[in-house]
Amino acid sequence: MNLKQLSEKLGLSQTTISRALNGYPEVNEATRQRVVDAAERFNYRPNSRAKGLATGRALAIGHVIPIKTRHEMVNPIFGDFIAGAGETYAANGYEMVITMTEDSKEAEVYRSLKSRGAVDGVVVHGPTLNDPRIALLHRVGLPFVVHGRSSQVTQDYDWLDVNNRRAFERATRFLLDLGHRRIGLINGLETQEFAARRRAGYEAMLTQAGIAIDPALMRSDEMTEANGHRGAAEMLDGPDPPTAIVASSLISAIGVRRALEERQLKMGRDVSVLTYDDMLSYLRNGTDVPIFTAVRSSVREAGRRLAEILIRRIADPHGPPEHVMLEAELVVGQSTGPAPRWPAGQA
Amino acid sequence: MNLKQLSEKLGLSQTTISRALNGYPEVNEATRQRVVDAAERFNYRPNSRAKGLATGRALAIGHVIPIKTRHEMVNPIFGDFIAGAGETYAANGYEMVITMTEDSKEAEVYRSLKSRGAVDGVVVHGPTLNDPRIALLHRVGLPFVVHGRSSQVTQDYDWLDVNNRRAFERATRFLLDLGHRRIGLINGLETQEFAARRRAGYEAMLTQAGIAIDPALMRSDEMTEANGHRGAAEMLDGPDPPTAIVASSLISAIGVRRALEERQLKMGRDVSVLTYDDMLSYLRNGTDVPIFTAVRSSVREAGRRLAEILIRRIADPHGPPEHVMLEAELVVGQSTGPAPRWPAGQA
């Protein structure tokens, strides 16, 4: 069923049908009702492509996911993020278009999306320091919002980010307050902006407390269980092991826990663990009482809100840039406790 | 830059440009080269919706993700699956369109995708027993492939599935061969077809070995770390605890491991654990040597192959249905060992 057929069936012009369905005022309320009913009855919905052609809008938003050619890693937070964004899109009549691509071809993908008119805007995921995509998208003229931030970028742009620096300041502060002096950091890849900020927060608090930064207690790697385990294992087996570890994700923290348990160390007593928690739906940090003490912020909520910003930006491409900073919340679980008098293994 | 502008710039008709770019034979090779070069130079790409309108094809494939209104759970394997499917789509010029929806509105979403002509076909995720979506999609006339199977559906349809039953037969058999007699099952939600099949495989092997099915050793729930932990904890604290546990996902297995460690039980010695492993990129089962003994099959590979089937189906809507059964592979890790003489806690 298309517009023409429906119009013939109703004895009305296509114009009137279109207007009735799109809520324009110049159509009699009785007529509108008749049209709406008929559309419902005949299961009529305007063809997306035809509508897009006529209006010049795609009513779609793109997410370009770089699949790292080396790691072949799909970011685990991705699922929850787009679930959040998807809610907002659905509520606003937008479609979500996802493109997986080798990171080397990412620029080409953006150009293509723009010149083919496939989407009205895009979300930039996982910005690095001085991320080249931002300048590219500005140049190409494709509206976008960044999930995170990229420093050293000169132009202003829309972004939504968690205050990662402050989150890790708090986390480190919390452990310092418990008397810990040797605190390890199992971070994400520090080429990613968020990880760099987390490290900055960690270092700032140590420095403020007069504690020297020790590279032996810092790891920067893809946030997997295996890497969390390896990093913690190396630290714990080192000459001067930490009494506390800050991890950048719940998955890494699970690896850390495994390293502790292998060494018969009790988490929260012998070694404290504090993690960042994205609040993923399938990886809850305990049910009622949290397992890990954590700084947390819902990535799903971030998706929802970022999508709202992007939709506004598409409606008004030249308005002033929006910046949203989310603060992570500290929740105390069972994985932290006062620093032991003697570090683990030396008691 | 659109077709018309490009054609004027080249002094050729739009017809010729279109044909040259789409590889039709009736255009002089020299002319084609000239056109291709110009398109490249002016960064011209045909508008997606105009092309779609003219051809009647969307060049897009839909994935409808039901967000369970109660659980609000995003399936963790989803990310890797669409990464695989995305590779195939990209290679074939298809776009991936994702719609998140409450499960109650899922039927409406399919109808809408079809009548708006938004996609050429869809992937059905997570089929339940006698899944209503299959009949619906047949009725609506939207090409689809099911990831998994749904029994009790009368019509034939395309599917790609792992042989879940055999995988769990093997897993159970392996533990039986090690001398285990009390084997627990931490399964996914058995309203999902795959989980039901896994249970059937588990039960079949126990029965074959002359062991009575004990409901006290079986759990069926969303596959989260917390549920894995709770299920294992209950079994282990029960009157007649298992010496081995089969888990339905690596995430559940991690919860099981936590329950063991809380009880000072050594995995692989006191209690054996065998898990199903979807081989998610961010949740590897160890690096070189697997941590968990597992039956495994790559969900990413499944995504790739399923997408190929769907693309063939779209090209030939009335061809014979394709069925692909993937066999899971058994890999031996450190989490299994011979059954202890006395069950844990009773030594």
Added chain:
DNA sequence: GCGGCCATCCAAAGCGCTTTGAAACGATTC
């Protein structure tokens, strides 16, 4: 009774592409 003004509806143009049917032209054949 007439011009003017709403309210309501419509015909047709246009969005950017593909594709049909035909034209133009040189080469080949009889």
Added chain:
DNA sequence: GAATCGTTTCAAAGCGCTTTGGATGGCCGC
């Protein structure tokens, strides 16, 4: 030299919608 043919190109229709610029008719005030 006319008829035929193959190659290459083009004009125009059509995909299904939105939107512009009227048309129509009823109603008001004068």
